[in-house]
Amino acid sequence: xxxxxxQPATDQTTIRPLEKRLALQLAPDRLNAFFPLLQRGVxxxxxxxxxxxxLLCDQFAIPSDYVTxxxxxxxxxxxxxxxxxxxxxxxxxxxxxxxAMPGLVGAxxxxxxxxxxxxxxxxxxxxxxxxxxxxGVVRLKLFNLLLxxxxxxxxxRGLLLEQDELDELLMRLPELSLHNxxxxxxxxxxxxxxx
Amino acid sequence: MDKIARxxxxxxxxxxxxxxxxxxxxxxxxxxxxxxxxxxxVHPLAHPLGAENKLVISPGMLSGTTGSMTGRLSVxxxxxxxxxxxxxxxxxxxxxxxxxxxxxxxxxxxxxxTDDIYKIYINKDGIQVIMDNSLKLMNNYPVIEKLxxxxxxxxxxxxxxxxxxxxxxxxxxxxxxxxxxxxxHCGRGxxxxxxxxxxxxxxxxxxxxxxxxxxxxxxxxxxxxxxFVEGLRKHPVTxxxxxxxxxxxLTNVLNEAGGYPTNNFKSGxxxxxxDLSGETQAALEISRGGNATHGCHRGCVIQCSGIYxxxxxxxxxxxxxxxxxxxxxxxxxxxxxxxxxxxxxxDDNIGVDTIEMGVTIGVxxxxxxxxxxxxxxxxxxxxxxxxxxxxxxxLGSGAAITGKxxxxxxxxxxxxxALPAYDPRAVQGIGVTYATTTQGADHTAGYAIATNIxxxxxxxxxxxxxxQIELSRNLQIATAAIDSTGMCLFIAFAIxxxxxxxxxxxxxxxxxxxxxxxxxxxxxxxxxVLSAERDFNTRAGFTKHHDRLPRFFYNEPIAPHNQxxxxxxxxxxxxxxx
Ligand code: SF4
Numbered sequence: 190x191x192x193x194x195x196q197p198a199t200d201q202t203t204i205r206p207l208e209k210r211l212a213l214q215l216a217p218d219r220l221n222a223f224f225p226l227l228q229r230g231v232x233x234x235x236x237x238x239x240x241x242x243x244l245l246c247d248q249f250a251i252p253s254d255y256v257t258x259x260x261x262x263x264x265x266x267x268x269x270x271x272x273x274x275x276x277x278x279x280x281x282x283x284x285x286x287x288x289a290m291p292g293l294v295g296a297x298x299x300x301x302x303x304x305x306x307x308x309x310x311x312x313x314x315x316x317x318x319x320x321x322x323x324x325g326v327v328r329l330k331l332f333n334l335l336l337x338x339x340x341x342x343x344x345x346r347g348l349l350l351e352q353d354e355l356d357e358l359l360m361r362l363p364e365l366s367l368h369n370x371x372x373x374x375x376x377x378x379x380x381x382x383x384x
Numbered sequence: 385m386d387k388i389a390r391x392x393x394x395x396x397x398x399x400x401x402x403x404x405x406x407x408x409x410x411x412x413x414x415x416x417x418x419x420x421x422x423x424x425x426v427h428p429l430a431h432p433l434g435a436e437n438k439l440v441i442s443p444g445m446l447s448g449t450t451g452s453m454t455g456r457l458s459v460x461x462x463x464x465x466x467x468x469x470x471x472x473x474x475x476x477x478x479x480x481x482x483x484x485x486x487x488x489x490x491x492x493x494x495x496x497x498t499d500d501i502y503k504i505y506i507n508k509d510g511i512q513v514i515m516d517n518s519l520k521l522m523n524n525y526p527v528i529e530k531l532x533x534x535x536x537x538x539x540x541x542x543x544x545x546x547x548x549x550x551x552x553x554x555x556x557x558x559x560x561x562x563x564x565x566x567x568x569h570c571g572r573g574x575x576x577x578x579x580x581x582x583x584x585x586x587x588x589x590x591x592x593x594x595x596x597x598x599x600x601x602x603x604x605x606x607x608x609x610x611x612f613v614e615g616l617r618k619h620p621v622t623x624x625x626x627x628x629x630x631x632x633x634l635t636n637v638l639n640e641a642g643g644y645p646t647n648n649f650k651s652g653x654x655x656x657x658x659d660l661s662g663e664t665q666a667a668l669e670i671s672r673g674g675n676a677t678h679g680c681h682r683g684c685v686i687q688c689s690g691i692y693x694x695x696x697x698x699x700x701x702x703x704x705x706x707x708x709x710x711x712x713x714x715x716x717x718x719x720x721x722x723x724x725x726x727x728x729x730x731d732d733n734i735g736v737d738t739i740e741m742g743v744t745i746g747v748x749x750x751x752x753x754x755x756x757x758x759x760x761x762x763x764x765x766x767x768x769x770x771x772x773x774x775x776x777x778x779l780g781s782g783a784a785i786t787g788k789x790x791x792x793x794x795x796x797x798x799x800x801x802a803l804p805a806y807d808p809r810a811v812q813g814i815g816v817t818y819a820t821t822t823q824g825a826d827h828t829a830g831y832a833i834a835t836n837i838x839x840x841x842x843x844x845x846x847x848x849x850x851x852q853i854e855l856s857r858n859l860q861i862a863t864a865a866i867d868s869t870g871m872c873l874f875i876a877f878a879i880x881x882x883x884x885x886x887x888x889x890x891x892x893x894x895x896x897x898x899x900x901x902x903x904x905x906x907x908x909x910x911x912x913v914l915s916a917e918r919d920f921n922t923r924a925g926f927t928k929h930h931d932r933l934p935r936f937f938y939n940e941p942i943a944p945h946n947q948x949x950x951x952x953x954x955x956x957x958x959x960x961x962x
Contacts, residue, residue, distance in 0.1 A: 221667060224663060224664075224667065225658065225664065228636055228658045228661060228663055228664075229658045259620070261620075264640045264641065267640060267641065267642050267653075267944050267945070268641075268945075285640050287636070287637055287640075288620055288624070288625055289620050289621050289625065289877070290621065290625065290633065290634060290637050291621050291622075291625060291626055291631060291633065291634065291688075291874060291877055292631070292634065292874075292876075292877075293814065293817075293859065293876075294634065294637075294638065294643070294806050294811055294814060295621070295634060295637065295877070296877070296880065297811055297813065297814070298637055298641055303880075304813070304855065306813065306855070307811055307812065307813025307814060307855065308641070308643075308810065308811045308812070308813065309812075310810075310812055310945070310947055310950070311641065311642065311643075311810055311811075311945045311947065330636075330640070332633075332636045332637060332640075332661075332663065333625055333628070333629055333633050333636070333662070333663060334620070334624055334625060334628065336663060
């Protein structure tokens, strides 16, 4: 069952354990309530077995020139990545996306950058391993400029929140008067932003 | 900038001012001026706090002009912290004003015979050195408040806090920002202790009646500056990332890379890093009526700084930078931005280097003086420094001394200067620069990432070890050159990525001096500075054995990558082999 909540909510709405889907429609200025979660990482359902480029462009529907020009720093399981095409998406993979960073270390972390050699010991090495294209999850983090720019897209597509993550989010959205007293397990949450 | 002022604090009968021409130092500014003068004039074995040492204060080559980003001030001397040559630079208004007053350098020399303290007032009519013992042991914020009553708000101030007067080895020199807050510091290497040893508490720079320095070719200069600013504005780092989040935007990224030294370099990741991130900090600042985008001097178009308020909207400090948030935050297991901001304010007020002080507190935590993550304990240790207790004097003398006094083995220093916020086990190439810089561990020594354009020493293959050595060398050369121009190092990204922006910088330098500047000229300048610094250090007794990281980086693998520092000594020795 899906609970659709429009802001501002007039009545208090309680999520019951069986109501595992929550769709929010919020004012644009509430997007930043999601930033703490998004920078710490959220669980996003996705089809496994494709390349990272395909995950970003085809599944997340991020324009390919944005991926090329704007997402200049990527980490896979804490390892800075250079090649989007040789990284195959597997269940539980940690994917972190960032814009270009300042300083030498920022340049060092940059995808395919001139200074990538300075961190070669920790760089992500791609694989050609084939995996079945079944559903799974990735742990996605967004940093800096990508928070406001990609946040709406990821949130509209939906993510899976553990109970404590949902509780924290609802505290940041007090105007919804939502609380989750008996919540257990994961909630599929999506959010759109508009007037 | 056609004159050099020398102030002999040890002259018979009291301080004596001599103003002369540029002589051998013609055309120099910033780090080129400070390092070449110290190398030529200071005895390499001089005691850093003695009469033989000199404190050279120099605006950059383009400071005092209408050019953007040109407000860095360099201070040089023999460092009491490292024993090496030292150049430490800061933003704020001082460089612009000193340059407009026409001084390429102000040099503090000698040593006063008494413990009186002095202030120096410089305006268009000359230089006065005035005894003012009413300022004794005041900290930076109150001292500036007091001086403003006397000299007003249309001047720039430089000052030392109580740490400088006590000659603590982490003491800094503060420069006021456009709001006249003492927030921009020549922090590294204990330069404030040298100013304290000269008996100088404050310098008041008053450029009333002075004009902007005129370029030789004004039209070309204006055009080059316009292109330079356009380049900075259109680049995602200098035009968007730094203005929005400041340098602290690096916290999340370094933590993700496993290169964020945590709990005194015991781990490469901090579980609560996102509580400290630039993203979190900027949102908090804005929600409290502060400002996440602010320039440390007029003419800065990047504006990486900001204003940090408390929850009631009252000013606490300027936006703490990445290195500060790390040193007082993750390095000490502290995740509360309000605690970090309070410590940043205390650093600025007492007048100590935020990196050295934060790293020292982490070392003290390893010694059991407080627990990691103990916010109140960290503040209590800073209060010891503020009061000048014996413990405070040990802590204020930096991580190396604190480690020795308390028997700590894991002390992250090179040449006794604390490492900044990047673990060299995760980013090995950075370790090369930390180990070999002439300045002691310093992240800005190899910061100017323009080497692929400069092609210093030809093309290198960065995927080979030799390539990493070559890169570190080239980075250090490019940085030494940019540190001489008065330009803020944060221009580096835009000039690396956009050849036309680098060309605009060369055109600014060339049209100002009425010459053609090429990348080769920049390289030659950088090499000249580094060679002089290296030569001074050699004469001061430093050998290749000092160009090493502490052993724990070689012996203790760090999570999450479980790597040690693997560069060989012979490879490190190649950095200065040109
Ligand atoms: S970019 Fe930052 S450090 Fe550089 S001049 Fe501007 S405010 Fe100062």
